[in-house]
Amino acid sequence: MSLLEGKVGLVFGVANDRSYATHIARSIIELGGRCAFAHLPGEKNERRTRKAVEGLGVSDAWLAPCDASSDQDLEDIFARYTSTHQRLDFVIHSIAFADREWLQPGKFVDTPRSAYLSAIDISAYTLSAMAKLARPMMRDSGGGSILAMSYYGSEKVVPGYNVMGVAKAALECTARYLAADLGPDGIRVNTISGGPLKTLAASAVGGIDTMLDATPKFAPLRRNVEGADVGGTAAWLVSDLSRAVTGENIYVDCGVNIMGGAV
């Protein structure tokens, strides 16, 4: 029997074939799990997500729109999922947003209140909102695993990561508080701190190319991460092999976080 056979869940964050969420879904599917997918509202967004999902070999994918900054959209997608599925074993939160204007080295100090709040709202608060909506069905499924994507810029200053670093710190802390609240229901909540990967979201961060060039020079594993590296760890976190792991932030970054010096 495959590791994830019988497990089914909801994946947020597939924008295209390069998205971390796409790599995570691929690993889950390869190990026998099933995924339903959220996409940003709008025909173009739906088409993009559908194309990426078809690239995973899923032709009859369950897709539904969701702008995670809308409470109504979040309620609707969980209601739709609940009405069409028997169980909910995992939720993958692989979404983030910050206005790229403020993701430039030296610009953090100028971040306006609105940009600061929307970054935290979409990139961190939404994990809490999703967990609340997932809880009843996960509890009925005998427990579950909720997973969000973070980055080292939550802990150390990575020039250009700016307000997104603040949002990731909030995300990691949110995961810990959720883990404490939901643990008694058998629901685990963890974050993966992934290394830099060239995706749509990453291209908004000024300095991403410098990070990608520098990492192979000083990372203990002497390379950048690949999507499948994060996919594998995500699949483990979804699986029962990680059944006693909750509230953790797990680095999948070729060891960069253990090194002193520049990132």
Ligand SMILES: NC(=O)c1ccc[n+]([C@@H]2O[C@H](COP(=O)([O-])OP(=O)(O)OC[C@H]3O[C@@H](n4cnc5c(N)ncnc54)[C@H](O)[C@@H]3O)[C@@H](O)[C@H]2O)c1
């Ligand atoms: N790429 C990297 O270097 C890297 C490193 C560590 C962590 N991460 C994190 O991984 C996650 C996925 O990002 P990615 O790099 O795969 O980029 P991506 O652009 O492929 O994915 C970002 C996703 O966020 C979604 N999103 C943005 N605003 C949304 C909203 N209001 N409602 C619903 N969805 C919304 C987008 O539709 C997209 O699917 C993010 O949390 C990102 O911060 C990325």
